[in-house]
Amino acid sequence: MSIWTIVSLAVSVGTLVALAYLWWRAKRDGESSARLTALHLDHLQQQLSMLQRDMEHLAKSKSLPRPQSKGEDLTSTPYNQAIELVKHGLSAAEVAERCGISRSEAELIVSLYRNNSTS
Structure with a gap:
């Protein structure tokens, strides 16, 4: 090799x-x-x-409802109170003052709920 x-x-x-x-x-x-x-x-x-x-x-x-504290009612929110006051004829200025919401919010609620025959 x-x-x-x-x-x-x-x-x-x-x-x-x-x-x-x-x-x-x-x-x-x-x-x-x-x-x-x-x-x-x-x-x-x-x-x-x-x-x-x-x-x-x-x-x-x-999807669960918000827990409520004792004695809390859904109608006790400022907006629901404002709706009720508007239905009783109060002005936007009075609603804003009593519910602690802005004047423009109160005016919107008045325009939506005053003389509303569907509610």
């Missing part, structure tokens, strides 16, 4: 070893990448589930 044959054989074996290592490394990295992708997907699914629960909780809390 000549020296060139030995060198050629050594280069061929070295190339085969390098290719085998590269194949093994690519396979291992692919599996590692797949594991990381699966972990990331699981994390995203958990976040999505938490967001869905939060959205359902918010939707339920928005």
